[in-house]
Amino acid sequence: MNTKIITISREFGSGGRSIGKAIAKQLDIPYYDKELVKQVALETKFDEKYIEDAGEYSPGATSLSYWLPFTGSDGFMGGLSPASFLWVMQRKVILDIAEKGPCVIVGRCADFILKDRDDCFHVFVHADMDFKADRIVRLYGQTEKTPEERLSEKDKKRSINYKHFTGREWGKSQNYHLSLNSGKIGIDACVETVIRLAAEVK
Amino acid sequence: MNTKIITISREFGSGGRSIGKAIAKQLDIPYYDKELVKQVALETKFDEKYIEDAGEYSPGATSLSYWLPFTGSDGFMGGLSPASFLWVMQRKVILDIAEKGPCVIVGRCADFILKDRDDCFHVFVHADMDFKADRIVRLYGQTEKTPEERLSEKDKKRSINYKHFTGREWGKSQNYHLSLNSGKIGIDACVETVIRLAAEVK
Numbered sequence: 001m002n003t004k005i006i007t008i009s010r011e012f013g014s015g016g017r018s019i020g021k022a023i024a025k026q027l028d029i030p031y032y033d034k035e036l037v038k039q040v041a042l043e044t045k046f047d048e049k050y051i052e053d054a055g056e057y058s059p060g061a062t063s064l065s066y067w068l069p070f071t072g073s074d075g076f077m078g079g080l081s082p083a084s085f086l087w088v089m090q091r092k093v094i095l096d097i098a099e100k101g102p103c104v105i106v107g108r109c110a111d112f113i114l115k116d117r118d119d120c121f122h123v124f125v126h127a128d129m130d131f132k133a134d135r136i137v138r139l140y141g142q143t144e145k146t147p148e149e150r151l152s153e154k155d156k157k158r159s160i161n162y163k164h165f166t167g168r169e170w171g172k173s174q175n176y177h178l179s180l181n182s183g184k185i186g187i188d189a190c191v192e193t194v195i196r197l198a199a200e201v202k
Numbered sequence: 203m204n205t206k207i208i209t210i211s212r213e214f215g216s217g218g219r220s221i222g223k224a225i226a227k228q229l230d231i232p233y234y235d236k237e238l239v240k241q242v243a244l245e246t247k248f249d250e251k252y253i254e255d256a257g258e259y260s261p262g263a264t265s266l267s268y269w270l271p272f273t274g275s276d277g278f279m280g281g282l283s284p285a286s287f288l289w290v291m292q293r294k295v296i297l298d299i300a301e302k303g304p305c306v307i308v309g310r311c312a313d314f315i316l317k318d319r320d321d322c323f324h325v326f327v328h329a330d331m332d333f334k335a336d337r338i339v340r341l342y343g344q345t346e347k348t349p350e351e352r353l354s355e356k357d358k359k360r361s362i363n364y365k366h367f368t369g370r371e372w373g374k375s376q377n378y379h380l381s382l383n384s385g386k387i388g389i390d391a392c393v394e395t396v397i398r399l400a401a402e403v404k
Contacts, residue, residue: 011376121386126376171375174213174328179381184323184403193395201386 003198004102004119007110009170012154013132013147015182015190016125017106022191024104032097033106036090039097044089046082087165107158111175112166121198124171124179125190131183177201205400206304206321209312211372214356215334215349217384217392218327219308224393226306234299235308238292241299246291248284289367309360313377314368323400326373326381327392333385379403 006023010016017033024031034052041048080088094113097103098120105114111122127135133147143150162170173179178197180190208225212218219235226233236254243250282290296315299305300322307316313324329337335349345352364372375381380399382392 124375124381169374172371173326173373173375173378173381174383176375176381177383177386179326179375179378181376181379184379185399186403189399189402193399197387197391197395200391201388 003121003201005098005114005117005121006104006194006198007114007120007122008104008106008125009109009111009123009176010107010125011127011132011151011171012158013136013151014125014127015135015187019125019182019187019190019194020104020106022187023194026191026195027102027104029102029104030100031104031106036093036097036105036108039093040086040090043093044086046086046089050082050086109162109166112162112168121178121194121201122176123194124173124176125182126171126179127181127183205323205403207300207316207319207323208306208396208400209316209322209324210306210308210327211311211313211325211378212309212327213329213334213353213373214360215338215353216327216329217337217389221325221327221384221389221392221396222306222308224389225396228393228397229304229306231304231306232299232302233306233308238295238299238307238310241295242288242292245295246288248288248291252284252288311364311368314364314370323380323396323403324378325396326375326378327384328373328381329383329385 006020008016008020008023010019020033021031037048037052040046090108091113094105094108094110097105098114098117111120111124114120115122129148129151132151136150137147145153159170162168168175171179178194180193182190185193208222210218210222210225212221222235223233239250239254242248292310293315296307296310296312299307300316300319313322313326316322317324331350331353334353338349338352347355361372364370370377373381380396382395384392387395
């Protein structure tokens with residue numbers, strides 16, 4: 001195919017990760033999400049939980065206790081705050097992964113980090129509140145917060161993080177080649193559409 | 203098909219109108235764009251040029267001379283400004299058209315006006331600057347302004363108009379079921395994707 005790398009950005013609960021996994025499986029190419037976290041952890045010595053949280057959510061949203069053990073005598077890494085240091089390392093890992101060959105990367109501003117490569121197809125997946133609320137309760141169970149609160153909280157953090165590091169609006173159509181409402185279109189049809197279009201595009 | 207109405211919102215120069223026309227032709231259903239303007243003109247007695255401009259662009263962006271002949275003694279239509287009156291009438295025409303059966307409607311905030319109908323499929327078409335600039339010069343020729351200025355001006359007005367009447371962000375993925383970069387994906391593949399997905403969705 002002409003497209004080597006498919007990036008998937010997604011609203012929490014929209015099924016974007018499942019769509020990404022299914023695409024990678026059908027195309028028999030690597031899928032990066034948690035795997036990317038492990039790679040960044042290896043290179044930065046950061047705690048995986050910190051990377052998982054801070055790599056996608058708003059800077060400063062996570063506990064200091066994750067990174068304190070890794071700071072130098074000045075309290076910073078090469079003059080960077082932990083969040084900025086993580087961004088730099090995560091960016092490096094994503095650029096390295098892209099060099100290795102075809103793959104699917106979910107989240108982590110990969111659409112922005114790889115925006116200058118012509119061989120990428122950038123996808124955004126979203127859905128209506130009812131669809132997402134039902135999905136997160138089925139997948140992750142109930143919590144003290146309502147599903148709507150959990151959804152809004154996660155996506156707000158993703159949006160702030162994206163804006164902070166990229167200067168762009170998260171979820172704005174123009175940032176992606178394709179945006180899909182997975183609730184309306186259906187998970188399987190989303191998978192099929194991404195595979196078909198990614199193979200066709202120049 | 204389950205979807206009766208396909209609405210297309212689009213950036214100027216992205217080929218959204220051509221995509222809409224091709225979809226309507228292939229599905230053999232009515233296409234509304236200029237036709238809608240004629241219908242609104244019939245119902246409001248407004249000048250067609252005024253409707254064409256003010257129906258999609260920012261309120262107040264067009265000359266007063268279009269509507270002055272139609273104002274009552276109080277200078278307003280039923281207490282509404284001309285732009286608001288036009289919005290109300292345009293909304294009515296779009297709701298009436300939707301009742302008549304399957305069709306394609308391009309622009310005019312139809313995605314918002316018909317957002318509560320389950321039988322609609324809302325599409326946004328956009329493209330990179332180079333693709334749009336090249337396209338408008340080929341289709342509409344050169345003018346004193348650069349293609350980039352013309353594109354930015356038109357889309358800015360569309361965006362302000364959309365925000366003013368709908369309260370929503372124009373081009374935000376979440377407002378549409380499907381958003382496509384026509385430059386990357388190609389006009390024909392966009393047509394094919396919309397037809398296929400609109401037929402499949404619940």
